[in-house]
């Protein structure tokens with residue numbers, strides 16, 4: 001059970017139990033994207049506010065497993081304050097990292113690096129990606 | 141009765157450790173089913189109903205003998221067995237071929253414990269025709285009862301669409317009385333027996349049901365084949381759903397005539413190897429005996445529930461189920477987190493909504509875990525499952541869930 005223990009180590013549990021930036025804003029300046037994974041019931045909404053090319057706020061709300069919910073919280077901390085280009089670049093490379101493809105290793109993924117561990121559980125990779133995919137769509 | 145010990149008949153067990161508790165999604169495949177399909181591909185891999193040469197005749201014989209065998213298994217007549225891609229496809233076909241008889245004055249009875257494949261086809265018929273979709277009130281536990289059924293049955297009821305066994309809660313629907321009442325009020329009934337036929341004797345004559353559907357892959361057969369049973373007199377009055385080769389009798393420039401049932405409902409090249417495989421699966425089940433199949437599952441279910449009953453921090457949603465399906469959750473742990481733990485122990489369980497989102501809404505949970513038993517499972521499997529469940533609960537508590 002070592003693999004699982006590593007996966008659920010502090011970062012994921014911390015963000016799962018104490019999510020940051022949780023709760024949606026009723027504000028037209030936010031772009032919302034709702035993604036559902038009906039096969040497992042994960043259901044995440046990400047909201048992004050962009051001002052002058054900077055992602056000034058990210059909110060999230062939803063229900064799902066610990067990987068899915070915590071990754072939305074991690075994402076909000078990781079990408080808030082970045083320029084749109086930086087945020088897009090980081091999100092894209094996070095997804096590449098999880099899909100075991102070549103990615104920009106110079107990026108500091110901060111807490112999101114914990115999700116590399118999900119690669120050992122292929123059936124769960126989707127859980128770790130839907131928040132980032134929803135985020136990407138908010139920038140479109 | 142000696143417990144069954146059949147793992148040797150299922151080659152997937154040679155691949156490594158496996159405690160397979162997801163038969164309600166799909167069963168495993170015994171060697172003899174694989175070999176029966178192999179034999180078709182090796183010795184007569186040609187189309188049916190077309191060639192006049194010997195090999196095609198042999199394939200056609202095999203295919204139609206399989207139909208006879210499958211008909212016998214549920215005590216149907218040969219002409220009453222239509223092959224489809226699976227239960228979903230059969231249930232959709234039933235709704236579509238019966239739709240022309242439904243209008244806005246009619247009511248369609250369904251239940252919240254239907255699989256999406258039995259609910260959505262009728263929901264859409266109701267939307268298209270303006271008929272009223274009526275849900276049988278469930279008991280607190282989530283059961284369909286005769287008393288509750290009577291509350292919704294009335295002279296406007298045109299069709300009743302109910303499951304034989306819930307694929308999440310494992311409850312059996314009291315079909316005999318419900319079918320009787322349905323007919324007394326002049327309606328007809330469609331039964332989703334995807335979780336029924338694999339596990340006990342189903343006799344369509346005794347039941348007197350109008351339509352019934354099931355899948356091959358939940359009863360040791362291959363994927364890609366299912367059965368639509370329809371009463372002959374009923375099938376004869378219904379129009380085909382799909383047109384093309386094999387179902388046509390005479391084709392003219394402006395019109396065409398159809399073959400008789402079941403052929404008018406089977407256009408195109410059918411899943412020949414799969415039908416032959418399903419027939420062999422039935423031979424295998426017969427060699428064990430459906431009564432023994434049922435007794436074995438029931439023994440495992442009782443054994444598992446006794447152990448689970450003692451566990452704290454685990455919620456069982458269907459402790460009174462009469463079939464080998466256990467729906468449960470580890471308290472405060474999302475089933476997708478839990479299922480990964482079991483997976484690490486080579487225990488295959490289902491986590492999710494099981495294609496029954498209304499059941500999840502009824503239970504007021506986003507998803508559940510589900511363990512389901514079949515003939516290849518043993519008490520050792522149950523022990524491994526219970527042990528892993530205890531460890532899972534302790535693990536998730538320890539990391540802070």
Ligand SMILES: Cc1ncc(COP(=O)(O)O)c(C=O)c1O
Pocket residue numbers: 164165225226227228229255257258303305306307332334335355357366495
């Ligand atoms: C009760 C019930 N009905 C229908 C189906 C659909 O069967 P299939 O996926 O083989 O079409 C299933 C299986 O998923 C089921 O459990």
